[in-house]
Amino acid sequence: xxxxxxxxxxxxxxxxxxxxxxxxxxxxxxxxxxxxxxxxxxxxxxxxxxxxxxxxxxxxxxxxxxxxxxxxxxxxxxxxxxxxxxxxxxxxxxxxxxxxxxxxxxxxxxxx
Amino acid sequence: xxxxxxxxxxxxxxxxxxxxxxxxxxxxxxxxxxxxxxxxxxxxxxxxxxxxxxxxxxxxxxxxxxxxxxxxxxxxxxxxxxxxxxxxxxxxxxxxxxxxxxxxxxxxxx
Numbered sequence: 001x002x003x004x005x006x007x008x009x010x011x012x013x014x015x016x017x018x019x020x021x022x023x024x025x026x027x028x029x030x031x032x033x034x035x036x037x038x039x040x041x042x043x044x045x046x047x048x049x050x051x052x053x054x055x056x057x058x059x060x061x062x063x064x065x066x067x068x069x070x071x072x073x074x075x076x077x078x079x080x081x082x083x084x085x086x087x088x089x090x091x092x093x094x095x096x097x098x099x100x101x102x103x104x105x106x107x108x109x110x111x112x
Numbered sequence: 113x114x115x116x117x118x119x120x121x122x123x124x125x126x127x128x129x130x131x132x133x134x135x136x137x138x139x140x141x142x143x144x145x146x147x148x149x150x151x152x153x154x155x156x157x158x159x160x161x162x163x164x165x166x167x168x169x170x171x172x173x174x175x176x177x178x179x180x181x182x183x184x185x186x187x188x189x190x191x192x193x194x195x196x197x198x199x200x201x202x203x204x205x206x207x208x209x210x211x212x213x214x215x216x217x218x219x220x221x222x
Contacts, residue, residue, distance in 0.1 A: 006155075034209075043118075043214035044156075044200070059209075090155050100146055101210060103155030 002027035006091045006104030013111055019064075019078040021107050023091030026072065031093040033074040034101065035066055038088040050074060086111045113138050118201055118213030127222050131188040135201035135213045138182065142203040142211075145177050147186045150198045150215065159199075160186065191220045 006023045013019060025031050035047040046059045048066035056066050063082050067075045074091060088108050092101040118135045125131055133147075144163055148156035160175040162168045168175045176185040184201050198215040 044212040046209055049209060092155075100158040100161050103148075103157070106153070106155045108153070 002093075002102065004091065004093055004102055004104045006107060008107060009105065010108045011110070013081050013109065015083055015111055016080050019076070019081050019085070019109070021076040021089055021091075021109075023074045023076075023104055024072055025093045028093070028095065029071060031072065031095060033068060034092040034094075035074065035076050036090040036092060036103075038090060038106075044090070048076070081111045083111050085109065115139060115142075115211035116201060116203060116213040119216055120214050122217040122219060124219045124221060125191055127191060127193060127220055129191050129220075131186075131191050131195070131218060131220075133186040133188075133199050133201075133216050133218070135184040136182055137184065137203050137211070139205065140179070140182065141205040142182075144204050145175070145184050146202040146210070147173075147175055147184075148200040148202060148212075150200060152197075156200055193220045193222050196220050 003026045033050045036044045037047055038044050048056055048058055050056050050068045053068055053071055063085060064076060064078050086109055088106050090106045091104040094101045116135055116137045147160040149159045150156040160168060160173055162175045162177050165177050165179045172189045174187040188195055196219045198217045200215040201213040202210045204210045
């Protein structure tokens with residue numbers, strides 16, 4: 001069966017520090033991968049999605065970047081965190097049919 | 113105008129009540145409709161998936177889509193305290209990405 005792993009679960013980082021969040025999927029190949037941010041009362045905001053290795057689409061201009069170095073690995077990064085980067089970050093995957101997204105357990109990021 | 117609008121609640125009901133959760137959407141091209149359940153500090157999990165108009169039932173849960181009015185509903189019968197969570201509706205057209213509602217926070221009181 002397919003599983004998605006996301007870590008760390010919580011993270012507290014100072015303003016201006018770098019960020020690296022990792023997501024991996026098991027039990028499937030060539031998944032579509034997504035990074036979402038969830039802010040209270042604002043729902044899920046799509047940040048990046050990828051349909052293949054090295055293929056990244058950005059939905060909103062921001063202080064973040066994403067990379068997909070391997071088929072089932074998706075990384076969210078920042079060179080210098082801002083206070084406004086605080087939030088709940090979710091990785092998700094879907095197969096090519098986009099039937100339904102399966103989400104990871106999320107990373108709660110607090111920038112202080 | 114947002115693609116999907118959802119009343120954020122919160123909604124509080126007694127155990128055993130019938131719960132009705134609703135969303136509206138703006139794009140008539142949307143064909144696929146989903147409901148996700150999200151427990152506190154967890155990722156959303158897919159609860160119901162429907163295509164086009166009509167009803168779909170799964171145990172105590174019924175998803176309903178009315179494309180003529182662009183209205184999506186989720187009904188929970190015999191609600192349980194374990195149903196307490198945030199419920200998000202989502203929709204998409206074709207192979208496009210999902211558009212999510214902001215979520216409705218539900219509390220079922222024992």
